[in-house]
Amino acid sequence: MSANPIVAPFPAARLRRLRRTPALRAMTTETTLTPGNLIWPIFVTEIAGGEGEIPSMPGVDRLTLDGAKRAAETAMRLNIPAICIFPHSDPDLKTEACERAWDPDNIGNRAIRAIKEVAPDLAVMTDIALDPYNANGHDGLVRDGVILNDETVEALVRMALVQAESGADILGPSDMMDGRIGALRLALEGAGHKDVAILSYAAKYASGFYGPFRDAVGASGRLVGDKKTYQINPANREEAMRCVARDLAEGADMVMVKPGLPYLDICRMVKDQFAAPTYAYQVSGEYAMLEGAIRNGWLKRDVVAESLLSFRRAGCDGILTYYAPQVAEMLA
Ligand SMILES: NCc1[nH]cc(CCC(=O)O)c1CC(=O)O
Numbered sequence: 585m586s587a588n589p590i591v592a593p594f595p596a597a598r599l600r601r602l603r604r605t606p607a608l609r610a611m612t613t614e615t616t617l618t619p620g621n622l623i624w625p626i627f628v629t630e631i632a633g634g635e636g637e638i639p640s641m642p643g644v645d646r647l648t649l650d651g652a653k654r655a656a657e658t659a660m661r662l663n664i665p666a667i668c669i670f671p672h673s674d675p676d677l678k679t680e681a682c683e684r685a686w687d688p689d690n691i692g693n694r695a696i697r698a699i700k701e702v703a704p705d706l707a708v709m710t711d712i713a714l715d716p717y718n719a720n721g722h723d724g725l726v727r728d729g730v731i732l733n734d735e736t737v738e739a740l741v742r743m744a745l746v747q748a749e750s751g752a753d754i755l756g757p758s759d760m761m762d763g764r765i766g767a768l769r770l771a772l773e774g775a776g777h778k779d780v781a782i783l784s785y786a787a788k789y790a791s792g793f794y795g796p797f798r799d800a801v802g803a804s805g806r807l808v809g810d811k812k813t814y815q816i817n818p819a820n821r822e823e824a825m826r827c828v829a830r831d832l833a834e835g836a837d838m839v840m841v842k843p844g845l846p847y848l849d850i851c852r853m854v855k856d857q858f859a860a861p862t863y864a865y866q867v868s869g870e871y872a873m874l875e876g877a878i879r880n881g882w883l884k885r886d887v888v889a890e891s892l893l894s895f896r897r898a899g900c901d902g903i904l905t906y907y908a909p910q911v912a913e914m915l916a
Pocket residue numbers: 711712713714715723758759793794795796797798811866867868869
């Protein structure tokens with residue numbers, strides 16, 4: 585936005601004139617929020633009795649496969665174009681080698697197929713990272729306390745091909761290893777999955793706001809150390825721009841900034857610099873903050889739509905948010 589608005593001196597300019605009535609306000613609304621802007625992240629469990637509310641995300645449930653199907657139908661009814669699957673996998677089957685990440689019958693892949701059965705037109709997005717299947721909770725393979733980059737990328741490629749085979753429309757690499765987008769794109773082309781899109785978690789920060797998510801997928805107790813050797817330092821902007829530039833150059837179709845609200849400056853920079861499809865993830869900790877305050881009566885529920893509108897104002901084409909169904913219902 586480089587325009588230089590001309591404002592007449594008062595009283596020639598009375599900026600309140602255009603705020604006076606709902607009609608005038610509607611005419612001068614600059615940004616919009618529609619269900620088409622939303623991607624709905626869901627948690628799917630394979631553990632008997634693992635379904636139900638996530639304590640640190642009140643109002644968000646872990647779903648069974650049947651629950652995931654019902655969510656897909658809800659998304660279709662509400663015109664939410666995409667659902668994003670996060671697996672809650674059996675802790676006894678987590679290993680250091682993470683083999684289950686590329687098992688066609690892991691809960692993530694079963695959920696893709698289940699959703700495609702009932703809602704073939706719904707876009708299904710996945711998560712590509714080893715953490716749901718990793719004994720130590722990291723997104724990458726670990727040897728002697730070091731997160732291995734290149735070996736992890738090979739594992740991610742295996743994981744991605746199986747997800748594509750299972751019917752995923754959009755792959756979401758959330759691991760922050762170097763070189764994964766190029767490797768994924770090459771492998772997808774090679775395997776005939778040329779139309780599978782990649783939404784890269786390109787600017788993903790080492791944030792404290794992921795806490796409730798790690799509870800939701802059962803990774804909290806396991807994580808040894810932190811993710812600072814692969815996720816971006818929250819102090820950095822330029823580094824995020826390099827990550828986005830690199831991922832687009834390697835073949836990402838869309839890019840994401842994560843977390844959302846505390847990183848709106850990054851969203852705006854990405855949109856302005858790269859003019860690519862840009863998404864933000866309003867992460868679990870942001871959900872917990874809003875929902876906690878709302879449930880305590882400290883905030884009214886309309887802050888939810890306001891928070892999502894702020895992403896649109898910051899240049900995002902869409903938002904991954906646990907509030908997707910609630911907001912879509914409100915907008916309907
Ligand atoms: N691959 C891990 C992953 N994928 C999505 C989220 C966070 C989402 C949220 O907090 O809502 C995380 C957590 C992490 O990096 O530890």
